[in-house]
Amino acid sequence: MRQEEFEKRYESDWQAFKAQVVLAESFGFYKRSAPGELEAFAERYRKLCYCLALARERQYSPYLISQLDALVFRGHQLFYQKRVGVFRRIYQFILFDLPVAVRAQLKFFLIACALFYLPGLIVFGITLMSPEFVYSVIDSVTVSQIEGMYDPSMDRIGRERQSDTDFMMFGHYIKNNIGIAFQSYAGGIIATLGTQFYLIYNGIFIGVIDAHIINIGYQETFYSFVAGHSSYELTGITLSGAAGLQLGWSIIAPGNYTRRQALINAGKRSMPLVYGAIFLLFIAAFVEAFWSSTTGIPSQTKYLVGIAGWLFILLYFTFAGRGRG
Numbered sequence: 001m002r003q004e005e006f007e008k009r010y011e012s013d014w015q016a017f018k019a020q021v022v023l024a025e026s027f028g029f030y031k032r033s034a035p036g037e038l039e040a041f042a043e044r045y046r047k048l049c050y051c052l053a054l055a056r057e058r059q060y061s062p063y064l065i066s067q068l069d070a071l072v073f074r075g076h077q078l079f080y081q082k083r084v085g086v087f088r089r090i091y092q093f094i095l096f097d098l099p100v101a102v103r104a105q106l107k108f109f110l111i112a113c114a115l116f117y118l119p120g121l122i123v124f125g126i127t128l129m130s131p132e133f134v135y136s137v138i139d140s141v142t143v144s145q146i147e148g149m150y151d152p153s154m155d156r157i158g159r160e161r162q163s164d165t166d167f168m169m170f171g172h173y174i175k176n177n178i179g180i181a182f183q184s185y186a187g188g189i190i191a192t193l194g195t196q197f198y199l200i201y202n203g204i205f206i207g208v209i210d211a212h213i214i215n216i217g218y219q220e221t222f223y224s225f226v227a228g229h230s231s232y233e234l235t236g237i238t239l240s241g242a243a244g245l246q247l248g249w250s251i252i253a254p255g256n257y258t259r260r261q262a263l264i265n266a267g268k269r270s271m272p273l274v275y276g277a278i279f280l281l282f283i284a285a286f287v288e289a290f291w292s293s294t295t296g297i298p299s300q301t302k303y304l305v306g307i308a309g310w311l312f313i314l315l316y317f318t319f320a321g322r323g324r325g
Contacts, residue, residue: 003060010051017044018071024078045075062256073268093275099320101272105242108249109273112241115199116234120207127211134212137204143212150213150222169293173285177233181240181277185270188244189263191251195244202237224299227306229287231313236280243270243277 001009020041052068102109127133134143180202187194213222246266254262291297291305 001058003058003064006051006054006058006060007064010047013044013047014051014068014071017041017048017075020044021071021074021078041075041078045072048072048075066257066261093272094279096321097272098276098279099317101269102239102242102276102317105246105269105273108242108245109238111245112195112199112238115196116203116238116241118203119200120203120210122207123204124207124211127208128214131212131215134208134215137208146209146212147216147218150218150225152218152221167289170285170289173288174282177236177281177285178278180237181274181281184237184240185244185247185274185277188247189251190248192245192248195241195248199238199241220299224302225292227302228292228309229284230306231309232280232287233284235313236277236284239273239280240277243273246270246273 024041048068049072052065052072055065055068123133123137138146180198184195184198184202187196187198210222213219247263247270250262250266251259257265292302
């Protein structure tokens with residue numbers, strides 16, 4: 001069937017469904033004041049999904065496919081998401097939607113990891129061989145503050161001020177982590193340049209600090225501190241970077257869409273990564289404030305918890321949600 005015949009046959013159904021979507025978005029799904037207007041919503045939604053599948057299979061014009069895809073997305077939002085409670089939606093997101101989204105956008109995630117980890121590993125090696133290199137990247141005042149945070153004689157490690165409570169530090173870590181994630185994501189709007197900068201910068205900062213801590217002999221204090229929360233924090237940062245790269249790439253290579261529409265589409269696709277980054281960074285802040293800074297827990301225990309965290313992240317993003325992905 002030619003595209004013209006296809007459109008002529010199903011155009012009236014699409015328009016009828018679109019009218020129902022507009023009504024449902026305006027007044028709420030299945031609102032009692034207009035029950036008759038939303039009859040056959042499910043049937044039309046299924047037919048629309050069928051039409052979209054046919055259009056893709058027969059390789060009809062990208063414009064037609066994008067129009068049907070956008071309408072299916074709006075219908076899906078109304079038909080499924082608005083009929084479940086908030087806790088059910090959170091559960092579904094964590095258990096299914098987030099890992100599926102990461103696997104679907106694996107290319108951007110791997111690029112973000114490369115931009116973050118590779119520069120860090122390079123400067124890590126340089127700083128180990130040339131300890132004075134740390135002062136080429138970080139000012140002496142900040143270096144002294146970091147040294148004080150991981151001094152083995154401290155009662156609570158990882159803090160600039162011993163008087164801070166766990167709850168105060170929890171808020172501080174959340175603010176700091178979310179700030180980094182927001183910069184990494186929003187920077188993508190500048191054709192990925194901002195995201196690349198923040199990923200590389202933070203990777204270099206962490207790599208230099210790691211090596212400097214080893215050079216001054218504080219490695220046991222430092223690594224026992226970061227072990228518990230590093231998997232969640234670093235993965236959260238790279239997820240936000242992957243989302244930012246996707247935004248920027250939509251501007252560089254919009255494909256058959258206008259740059260505005262491509263950016264809108266990329267924003268929708270990247271939001272699960274952003275929500276996932278916030279979720280992981282929240283966990284990291286909690287662990288960092290209430291577990292990592294405690295000196296009464298043996299280092300070996302903290303290392304085991306850290307290894308378990310990385311294994312969990314790997315298995316979670318590899319296997320979770322497979323039944324729906």
